[in-house]
Amino acid sequence: AQSVSQHNHHVILSEAASxxxxxxxxxxxxxxxxxxxxxxxxxxxxxLKYFSxxxxxxxxKGFEAEFIKSKFSFNLRKPSVQWSDTAEYFCAVTRRISFxxxxxxxxxxxxxxx
Amino acid sequence: NAGVTxxxxxxxxxxxxxxxxxxxxxxxxxxxxxxRQDPGMGLRLIHYSVGEGxxxxxxxxxxxxxxRLKKQNFLLGLESAAPSQTSxxxxxxxxxxxxxxxxxxxxxxxxxxx
Numbered sequence: 010a011q012s013v014s015q016h017n018h019h020v021i022l023s024e025a026a027s028x029x030x031x032x033x034x035x036x037x038x039x040x041x042x043x044x045x046x047x048x049x050x051x052x053x054x055x056x057l058k059y060f061s062x063x064x065x066x067x068x069x070k071g072f073e074a075e076f077i078k079s080k081f082s083f084n085l086r087k088p089s090v091q092w093s094d095t096a097e098y099f100c101a102v103t104r105r106i107s108f109x110x111x112x113x114x115x116x117x118x119x120x121x122x123x
Numbered sequence: 124n125a126g127v128t129x130x131x132x133x134x135x136x137x138x139x140x141x142x143x144x145x146x147x148x149x150x151x152x153x154x155x156x157x158x159r160q161d162p163g164m165g166l167r168l169i170h171y172s173v174g175e176g177x178x179x180x181x182x183x184x185x186x187x188x189x190x191r192l193k194k195q196n197f198l199l200g201l202e203s204a205a206p207s208q209t210s211x212x213x214x215x216x217x218x219x220x221x222x223x224x225x226x227x228x229x230x231x232x233x234x235x236x237x
Contacts, residue, residue, distance in 0.1 A: 018163070052213060052228045053166075099165060110181065111156070111215075111226060115165040 012036075013102050015114035022090050022121050030085040030117050032074075032100030042083040043101040043111070044074055053099065059083065070094070095121045126150065129214050129229035136204040136236045144199040144232050146214030152227070154217040155197035156181075157189060159210040160231075166213065172197055204236045 012035045022028060034040060041060050045053040057068025064076040074085045083100060100114040127148045136142055146155065153174050158166040158181075168181030172191040186208060188200045197216075201208060214229040 013165075015165075052230045054228075055225060058225065110168055110171065113158075113165040113167075115163060 013100050013112055013114035015098075015100055015117050017117045018115070020117055020119045022119070024092055024121055024123055025089045026121075028085070028087040028090045028094070028119070030098055030100075030119070032083045032085065032114060033081050034083070034100075034102045035081065036102060036104060038104060041103050042074075042076060043103075044068065044072070044083075044085050045099045045101060045113075046096045047099065047116075048096045056085070056098075090119075090121045092121050092123045095119060127214055127216055127227050127229035129212075129232050131232060132230065133233050134235070136201075136234065138204060138206060138236060140204050141200070141202050142204065142234075143201075144212055144214075144234075146197045146199070146216075146229060148195055148197075148216040148227070150216060150218065150227065151194070152216035152218050153194075155191065156215045156217070156226075157187070157197065157199045158213045158215065159183065160213060161210050169199065169212075204234075206236045208234065209236045210234060 014033045016031045043058045044056040046056050047053050056072050057066050059066045059076045067073045072087050074083055076083050098117045101111045103111050130145045156171040157169040160166045167183045169183055169187050170181050170189040172178045175194040178189045190198045212232045215226045217226050
């Protein structure tokens with residue numbers, strides 16, 4: 010069974026600091042990869058997604074992620090975080106041949122202090 | 124366009140009571156999903172449906188039942204609620220097709236079983 014690991018459970022940063030959140034998946038086949046964000050009290054929103062092509066994916070709000078196939082990783086980055094980026098971030102994976110089930114990581118809670 | 128609507132938004136149940144959570148989508152999506160979100164565990168798939176009249180088990184189906192009698196509705200039932208089912212429940216639906224693929228999430232139902 011495929012699984013997703015997010016090694017950073019809690020991250021605290023000051024505004025303007027750079028962010029990198031790790032995500033590794035276990036499935037060896039072709040996958041689709043996603044990062045979702047959940048602001049306090051809200052539902053999940055899609056930040057970005059990777060299906061194929063350029064492994065560097067740009068999403069909304071200045072976020073980007075890089076797919077490194079050899080490392081089974083899809084790390085999320087942002088050069089300069091803002092207080093409004095305080096949220097929980099989830100990496101998710103689904104198999105390319107089947108879009109039926111999205112498997113989530115356990116999430117990383119990011120706190121950005123002003 | 125409402126997207127994915129979940130009702131109710133909040134509910135408190137006593138142990139042993141039953142209830143049904145409703146998920147409705149107006150986007151003509153084929154696939155629908157029920158997830159539960161618990162602290163430190165991310166989102167875990169309970170049941171899903173790939174079309175009207177079909178359902179399938181996810182990672183944590185025990186204690187839940189589902190029905191998809193109409194394409195736009197996906198119901199999640201708890202026959203005899205237990206405190207372990209205290210959670211936030213999210214419904215999602217999916218459209219298919221190339222790079223436009225993506226999930227749409229509802230705003231969640233916060234359920235407390237006492």
